[in-house]
Amino acid sequence: MDISGANKEEVKQQVRKEMAMANAQELINNINKNCYKTCLGSAPGSSLSSSDEGCLARCMDKFLASWDVVSRAYVTRVQQEGGH
């Protein structure tokens, strides 16, 4: 018995979904690691202050923007290297 065309597409869709999830999780972990270090690393207080939260929010935006710049730079370079 063969899996139907629809089921095959479902399998692909499921794989894509899981890959996207893993990618998002990795990104969140990296934001957590880097922004904790930047905003709280040297002196974590007894609770998260509003200025800590402000720093974390700005750091998060910046980290996402950095991820974007880096992926563009990397993809551009890979495409150029493909030419050799």
Next chain:
Amino acid sequence: MFKRATQRELQAFVEQETAKAQMQSTIHEFTNRCWESCVTSTKSNQLDSKETQCLQNCVGRFIDTSVFIVKRLQTNNNF
């Protein structure tokens, strides 16, 4: 169970997705590395032009470094 042709198709699909995942993992690694050397301030929530330039240079020079090392190992057979 899958037909042969379906099996092959899915295998090719998985290989493609694996290559994509490897590329994404490299991008994560570069972002961590380059963030550390380029972004120090979180006074603003936007990258300034200097930081953006630094991130781009960081990616380019890191790749250049790895190309240089491989080339040098190939030309001087001294390892």
